[in-house]
Amino acid sequence: MEKNSKKAMIITLATIGIISALLLAFVYEWTTPYIQANQAQKQKQAINEVLPGVVEVKKIEKNGNIFYEGYDANGNRVGVAFTSTGGGYNGVIEVMIGVNLEQNQIYEISILNHQETPGLGARITGKEFKSNFNNQPFGNYNVVKTPPTKEMQVQAIAGATISSESVTEIIESGLDKVTSAYGGGN
Amino acid sequence: MALDLKEMFSDFKNGLWAENPIIRLVIGMCPTLAVTNTTENGLAMGLATSFVLISSEIVISLIKKLIPANVRIPSYILIIATFVTFVDYFLKAFYPGIAESLSIFVPLIVVNCLILGRQEAFASQHSTPRAIADGVGMGLGFTWVLVLLGAIREFFGMGSIFGLALLGEWYRPMVIMVLPAGAFITLGILVGIMNYISREGK
Numbered sequence: 254m255e256k257n258s259k260k261a262m263i264i265t266l267a268t269i270g271i272i273s274a275l276l277l278a279f280v281y282e283w284t285t286p287y288i289q290a291n292q293a294q295k296q297k298q299a300i301n302e303v304l305p306g307v308v309e310v311k312k313i314e315k316n317g318n319i320f321y322e323g324y325d326a327n328g329n330r331v332g333v334a335f336t337s338t339g340g341g342y343n344g345v346i347e348v349m350i351g352v353n354l355e356q357n358q359i360y361e362i363s364i365l366n367h368q369e370t371p372g373l374g375a376r377i378t379g380k381e382f383k384s385n386f387n388n389q390p391f392g393n394y395n396v397v398k399t400p401p402t403k404e405m406q407v408q409a410i411a412g413a414t415i416s417s418e419s420v421t422e423i424i425e426s427g428l429d430k431v432t433s434a435y436g437g438g439n
Numbered sequence: 440m441a442l443d444l445k446e447m448f449s450d451f452k453n454g455l456w457a458e459n460p461i462i463r464l465v466i467g468m469c470p471t472l473a474v475t476n477t478t479e480n481g482l483a484m485g486l487a488t489s490f491v492l493i494s495s496e497i498v499i500s501l502i503k504k505l506i507p508a509n510v511r512i513p514s515y516i517l518i519i520a521t522f523v524t525f526v527d528y529f530l531k532a533f534y535p536g537i538a539e540s541l542s543i544f545v546p547l548i549v550v551n552c553l554i555l556g557r558q559e560a561f562a563s564q565h566s567t568p569r570a571i572a573d574g575v576g577m578g579l580g581f582t583w584v585l586v587l588l589g590a591i592r593e594f595f596g597m598g599s600i601f602g603l604a605l606l607g608e609w610y611r612p613m614v615i616m617v618l619p620a621g622a623f624i625t626l627g628i629l630v631g632i633m634n635y636i637s638r639e640g641k
Binding site for chain 2 (some may be wrong): 258261262265266269270271276279280281283284285287288291295360368370372373409412
């Protein structure tokens with residue numbers, strides 16, 4: 254009797270496990286192309302978002318980092334987009350930054366991935382926060398709690414100072430990366 | 440059959456009010472407190488949990504006689520985890536926006552004690568139709584409270600509902616309402632009001 258019930262236990266759990274694994278394998282096969290397409294789409298969209306008027310994007314590797322050079326219809330380089338990651342309040346934040354290397358200026362930024370608190374830190378993806386960086390020159394930024402009055406100031410999200418500061422730091426380190434790869438803006 | 444329908448209806452109604460998982464049984468608190476800072480998150484969480492709850496109640500009520508009593512909990516968890524993983528992939532593939540805002544709380548549905556609790560207390564002892572009725576009732580009961588909580592917190596914390604700004608620029612959002620503390624305060628007041636209402640009824 255004792256032996257029988259043990260056998261039944263093992264068989265039951267193994268059967269459920271095998272059926273679950275099989276079903277999930279199908280679900281995985283079915284959803285993975287969509288998930289990957291979403292991610293590729295998101296990245297492409299982010300590049301177009303942070304570089305204005307780009308029709309062609311070239312992927313380039315420099316110093317072990319990947320940069321996306323954006324060209325306009327006449328073949329002129331509009332700017333370079335790249336990702337920069339760093340720690341946020343809850344987890345890793347990945348930011349796509351578009352820069353104008355001729356003028357050492359940021360075009361725009363876009364948040365690719367984050368795990369910030371929904372409703373608070375998650376608002377780093379909002380236009381209000383991101384526009385802090387529009388057309389800012391390269392350098393070190395100050396995170397302030399009131400509307401910015403001069404250049405280099407970034408207004409923190411209310412209740413999410415750490416997330417705001419993290420994004421700012423991630424952008425600063427990203428800018429170092431791009432200036433060292435492109436030799437200080439040639 | 441007539442009796443069956445009546446039973447099913449009472450099982451269904453049970454979850455909406457009399458044994459509402461959040462207000463009455465006070466289970467499934469992790470997602471309740473964590474993701475209800477916006478109305479949309481509350482709704483998405485409620486629906487995802489309902490789907491897992493109903494599907495696993497169906498499966499478990501169907502195979503309840505085949506599962507030996509001493510491995511029933513691991514068996515339930517395996518079945519629940521399968522459905523949760525399905526939801527996780529499904530949201531990531533077709534609703535990436537929602538998947539992103541719920542992030543870690545989707546996989547955590549596995550350990551939502553509401554789901555395991557209903558398998559143990561209901562699905563493993565009742566017929567499949569009654570288990571479906573229970574799952575739908577409990578799922579909807581869970582969802583409406585999450586949506587209400589989300590709406591209250593989003594309204595006071597951000598001045599909007601479903602992302603739609605209702606209050607003008609003059610409103611200074613009460614940030615505490617979207618923080619965890621706001622969840623406890625809102626839930627406490629809500630449970631208090633519900634208790635008052637049902638005591639009045641007696």
